[in-house]
Amino acid sequence: MSRILLLGPAREAAGVRDDHIEGATVGEVLRGAVDRYGSTFEEVLKVSKIWVNGEPSSREQAVGPQDEVAVLPPVSGG
Amino acid sequence: MDAKGNVDWVEVAETPLEADLLEQWATRPECGAIVTFCGTTRRSSSTGHDVTELEYETSVELAEGRMREVIAVARERWPDIVAVAIHHRIGRVLLGQPAVVIVVSSPHRREAFEAAQYCIDTVKKGVPMWKREVWPTGSAWSQEAHDIVSVHDA
Numbered sequence: 001m002s003r004i005l006l007l008g009p010a011r012e013a014a015g016v017r018d019d020h021i022e023g024a025t026v027g028e029v030l031r032g033a034v035d036r037y038g039s040t041f042e043e044v045l046k047v048s049k050i051w052v053n054g055e056p057s058s059r060e061q062a063v064g065p066q067d068e069v070a071v072l073p074p075v076s077g078g
Numbered sequence: 079m080d081a082k083g084n085v086d087w088v089e090v091a092e093t094p095l096e097a098d099l100l101e102q103w104a105t106r107p108e109c110g111a112i113v114t115f116c117g118t119t120r121r122s123s124s125t126g127h128d129v130t131e132l133e134y135e136t137s138v139e140l141a142e143g144r145m146r147e148v149i150a151v152a153r154e155r156w157p158d159i160v161a162v163a164i165h166h167r168i169g170r171v172l173l174g175q176p177a178v179v180i181v182v183s184s185p186h187r188r189e190a191f192e193a194a195q196y197c198i199d200t201v202k203k204g205v206p207m208w209k210r211e212v213w214p215t216g217s218a219w220s221q222e223a224h225d226i227v228s229v230h231d232a
Binding site: 056 | 117134135136137139140141143144166177178198201202203205206207208209219220222223224225226228
């Protein structure tokens with residue numbers, strides 16, 4: 001069970017900003033997120049970058065209860 | 079403050095930004111240059127609406143962490159810069175108000191200009207931040223968005 005943080009358009013598509021989802025890897029957590037939030041979220045996820053604990057991550061990276069998986073759609077600050 | 083007396087100040091908050099306060103903070107007797115960049119919200123719309131406000135959203139922890147990385151890289155590239163502040167506002171910001179302020183002080187102007195330019199360019203490309211365009215009857219995410227990049231690649 002990892003914490004997932006959904007930001008900007010990902011937050012809007014999922015309907016929540018943070019949640020807890022089962023999964024031994026980043027990829028498994030994200031598959032669980034798609035199952036939970038549906039196709040609109042899946043579309044946003046396709047164009048998003050993934051960070052774990054504030055650092056860019058691969059889908060294969062192992063995660064546990066202390067880890068935070070963040071979904072970052074394309075950014076537009078400044 | 080590091081061993082050379084250099085200081086950083088990053089902040090992401092809903093409070094209005096005050097550039098003059100940051101300039102006073104960055105003023106040092108050894109510095110002959112203070113460069114300030116103010117990014118203000120403007121009427122231009124990526125969604126074709128008559129935008130009246132912009133609304134910024136982020137994770138404060140992730141955004142401030144990335145801003146500290148931006149300053150660390152700026153210090154590697156321009157070792158003479160002294161005080162560096164990056165403040166970004168979140169929540170709703172009326173048109174014409176600052177959404178981001180960057181202040182860099184240094185002994186001479188060239189490195190202050192170059193470091194400030196690097197900081198704003200990298201904040202826009204490398205800090206997690208999302209902008210929503212707000213008009214009287216609705217709102218939508220800005221279409222002027224791009225993949226977040228490393229602070230070294232911006």
